[in-house]
Amino acid sequence: MGKARILLVDQDEKFLMPLERKFIDEFGEQFEIMVITDSDYLKEFFSNPQSLDILIINEALYDRSLERHNIANIFILSEKIIDETYTGALDNNKIYKYTSVKEIYNEVINTSAVTMNPNMKSDGETRVIMVYSPIGGIGKTTLSMGLCAALSKYHKRVIYIGTDNLQTFGYFMNNKITLESGVEKQFVTQKEHIYSVIKPQIVTEGFDIVPPFMKALSSLSIKVSDFINLIDSIKKSNEYDYIVVDSGTDFSEDTSKLMGMANNTIVLVGQDKYSVHKLECLMTNIDYSDKNKFSFICNKYKIEEENSLISEDFIRKCLISEYVNYEKRIETMNCERLSNLNGLQKISYMFI
Known part of the structure; x- marks a missing residue:
């Protein structure tokens, strides 16, 4: 070529x-x-x-x-x-x-219509982007999937990994397959070779996806630490520009470790008072002083509703990098349509 x-x-x-x-x-x-x-x-x-x-x-x-x-x-x-x-x-x-x-x-x-050679490898180190929120239902998986699709449009090699206990992200996949039975045992035991075990089952839908487990991770004895091992293994392969990790909403020791290994952490927040209170509780437990590492993004923003994120007390603590407007039909969108949302495109610019 x-x-x-x-x-x-x-x-x-x-x-x-x-x-x-x-x-x-x-x-x-x-x-x-x-x-x-x-x-x-x-x-x-x-x-x-x-x-x-x-x-x-x-x-x-x-x-x-x-x-x-x-x-x-x-x-x-x-x-x-x-x-x-x-x-x-x-x-x-x-x-x-x-x-x-x-x-x-x-x-x-x-x-442009220029097609980049997919076999070309970037000399840069694989970057891990963690998407986290202490708030359930804020659209963490939707944003993670959309971010992957948006980054891939800029010819970046991206892989999505979901770590929620109940893995429902397959909803956004055209090919709604799950990991093969038996992989869960290797996932826990084959720590040094876990990427070679998972790699043949990775699916591609504009970007790569580690398929979901059919059963809840807790019932399979799979922990976040096992995903940390997989992420580290993929990162060492240098086969991707970005690993986007869709994390659970709990804040455990393993969640803290995942934040520590991530190059960038997106913290999703809501604009209502309860969401802001939960965010403030999180902020007392993490060191978010590195503005290049931590980005706070308000998702599902509704301009006509009260925005507690702009209160005088909160502004002194935290700067919101981006507001992503609420979309009524976002739940019906596939990854391709998600990548075209203006808010998600702006977020992808932060990492390119």
């Missing part, structure tokens, strides 16, 4: 440098990345037929004649804030130039 060709065009070299670095860091071995800052050289470059997978070009340098070339995806950098109602004649994508490098990169990769 040949390298994808990407061309960045802008007269501001300082602007292009971090954008070029972002593409190199993510897909350097898969992309042939070119940069043009001189308008005369731009004309010379396109004086011959060119074939590109992605062209990112400043609006002032764009010319309709470029469409005669074989360019799969054209992104135009505008120096004016984009009007979302814009329906101009061009089919090309417009991006506000002065947004963040991360957002430009995400827009390009998410929108």
